[in-house]
Amino acid sequence: MKNLLNTNTYKGIIPQGEGQTLNISGQTNAQYYQAYSISFLDPWFGGKRPNTLSLSAYFSRYTGINNRYYNQVQSQALNNYYNNYYNNSYYGGYGGYGGYGGYGGNYYESAYDKSKYMQILGFSVGYGKRLNWPDDYFQFMATLNYQMYMLNNWTSASYQFGLPDNGNYHDINMELTFQRNSIDNPLYTRFGSQFILTGSSTLPYSLFDGKDYKNMTSDEERYKLVEYYKIKFKSKVFIPLLPLPQYGGPQRTPVLMSRVEVGWIGDYNKYKKSPFGTFYMGGDGMTGGYNYYQETVALRGYDNGEIAGNNYSMLNARAYSRMSLELRFPLILEPSSTIYGLVFGEAGDAWNRISDFKPFNLKRSAGAGVRIFLPMIGLMGIDWAYGFDKPYGSSSRGGGNFHFILGQEF
Numbered sequence: 001m002k003n004l005l006n007t008n009t010y011k012g013i014i015p016q017g018e019g020q021t022l023n024i025s026g027q028t029n030a031q032y033y034q035a036y037s038i039s040f041l042d043p044w045f046g047g048k049r050p051n052t053l054s055l056s057a058y059f060s061r062y063t064g065i066n067n068r069y070y071n072q073v074q075s076q077a078l079n080n081y082y083n084n085y086y087n088n089s090y091y092g093g094y095g096g097y098g099g100y101g102g103y104g105g106n107y108y109e110s111a112y113d114k115s116k117y118m119q120i121l122g123f124s125v126g127y128g129k130r131l132n133w134p135d136d137y138f139q140f141m142a143t144l145n146y147q148m149y150m151l152n153n154w155t156s157a158s159y160q161f162g163l164p165d166n167g168n169y170h171d172i173n174m175e176l177t178f179q180r181n182s183i184d185n186p187l188y189t190r191f192g193s194q195f196i197l198t199g200s201s202t203l204p205y206s207l208f209d210g211k212d213y214k215n216m217t218s219d220e221e222r223y224k225l226v227e228y229y230k231i232k233f234k235s236k237v238f239i240p241l242l243p244l245p246q247y248g249g250p251q252r253t254p255v256l257m258s259r260v261e262v263g264w265i266g267d268y269n270k271y272k273k274s275p276f277g278t279f280y281m282g283g284d285g286m287t288g289g290y291n292y293y294q295e296t297v298a299l300r301g302y303d304n305g306e307i308a309g310n311n312y313s314m315l316n317a318r319a320y321s322r323m324s325l326e327l328r329f330p331l332i333l334e335p336s337s338t339i340y341g342l343v344f345g346e347a348g349d350a351w352n353r354i355s356d357f358k359p360f361n362l363k364r365s366a367g368a369g370v371r372i373f374l375p376m377i378g379l380m381g382i383d384w385a386y387g388f389d390k391p392y393g394s395s396s397r398g399g400g401n402f403h404f405i406l407g408q409e410f
Contacts, residue, residue: 019043031112035060045127052128052141064116064154118163119150120293128177137182145200147171149276149293162275162316163293167220171276173228175200183238187338187373188330190244190253193237201229206269213271228274232263252330259326261297264319264354279317281350282306282391284383284403297322299348301365301387302398308350308391317350321359331370338373346385363389365398371405381405 003009021041028034037058045053128141149169176199183192205225206213216222239256243249267273276293282305285298297320299307308317324346332339347362367385374380382405387398 018047031114032063033061050130052126054124054126054128054143056122056124058120058122060120062118063112063114064118065111066113066116068111113153116153117151118154118293120147121150122147126175135180137180139177139179139181141175141177141179143175143177145171145173145175147276164219164223164275167224169220169223169226169276171202171226171274173200173202183236188255188328188333188340189238189257190240190255191238194235196232196234198232198234199230202227204268206272213269216271222272223275226274226276227268227272228265228277229268230263230265230277232261234261235259251333254327254329257326257328259322259324261322261348262320262359263295263297264357266318266354273318275316279320279350280305281308281317281320281322281348283401284405286404286406286408297348297350298403299363299365300344300346300367300383300385300403301401302363302391303401306391306394306398307348307363308352317352319354319357320348320350321357321362322346322348323362336375339370341368341370342383343368344383344385363387363391363398369403378407379405380407 020043021039023037023039023041025038026034026036035058037056039056040054042053043050045051122145124143124145126141126143128139130136131138131140147170149171151164151166151169154163154165178197180193180195183189183194202225205227211221213222237258239258240249241254241256244253245251263279265274265277265279278294279297280294281297282299282302284300284304285296294316299322307320324344326342326344328340328342330338330340343366345364345366347364349358349362351357365385365387367383369381369383369385371379371381383403384400385403386400390397
């Protein structure tokens with residue numbers, strides 16, 4: 001950053017310095033969605049030790065649809081349910097919530113109502129450091145987060161997702177992350193492992209504010225100060241199937257990667273369960289659709305947000321589990337590009353109540369794909385996966401699905 005105005009330090013279009021990153025971004029698809037963010041990361045804060053400082057701020061806005069369209073969707077979905085439940089089309093009318101399938105298209109785009117919206121304003125500041133114990137691969141990060149959800153006539157979302165219709169809601173939480181990372185290369189990892197344990201929590205307001213949440217009728221008052229605690233564990237282990245190049249093996253070493261993830265969000269008061277910060281599981285795991293206030297979890301072989309274990313309010317899951325085994329085989333490993341193929345088996349599920357959590361009773365899938373990394377573009381990929389099981393409420397298997405990856409590995 002200190003070399004930003006010193007053109008003698010530039011290599012290409014950016015200055016060379018101490019590894020700080022400044023990111024300014026804006027996204028929109030016109031009427032429905034806008035998002036803006038700015039973030040700064042200093043991986044060597046203070047200049048003496050590898051301590052990390054991160055700062056970010058962001059704003060997004062989502063526009064709702066008018067009541068006429070919403071009522072038509074409800075009416076036709078109800079007719080589909082009664083008329084076609086046994087004909088393999090329980091979810092046929094929704095089309096993955098992207099354009100509501102048979103109802104969508106141009107009429108959906110003309111149904112936006114600017115008086116119905118959800119706006120999210122957020123800030124975060126984090127500090128992390130490398131630990132010397134138990135070994136040099138451990139890292140610790142503490143992040144203070146603030147999000148304000150501003151809803152106005154947001155009735156279409158409250159029907160599907162259990163959100164309030166109106167009001168401003170504040171989420172102030174502290175997130176602590178312990179990580180052990182010993183992988184050799186982030187683009188094509190040949191060996192090593194990554195273990196991440198994350199815990200986040202708001203203050204337990206309901207334990208000391210003296211309010212009667214059991215008999216409270218106003219959602220705006222109930223959730224004004226959002227409260228919850230969340231625990232997540234993620235792990236990846238990479239095992240080379242041939243000797244590594246430094247031991248006389250080939251440069252293109254096939255690798256077996258295993259992954260285990262589990263997470264749940266809990267509450268301090270059963271009458272004040274947070275509608276925000278829940279899990280949205282299924283599909284490619286990329287941000288989109290109605291998962292703007294949730295944490296996305298991929299499960300290839302199924303549609304976005306399709307996975308839940310016990311009732312139709314699947315898009316508000318409070319616990320999840322995911323496991324996968326992936327065989328990667330390199331095609332090109334060059335500084336200018338990295339390309340590798342993969343085959344995988346995967347299983348996962350999500351539940352609306354923590355009491356229903358069954359980490360080994362999962363929806364299964366398998367498939368194949370390819371990953372391409374180009375320095376000027378980043379990571380891209382495509383997977384084809386087949387879901388072998390039936391999501392809750394559906395009479396059909398997940399079936400064949402294509403999933404696209406842009407800029408992230410889920």
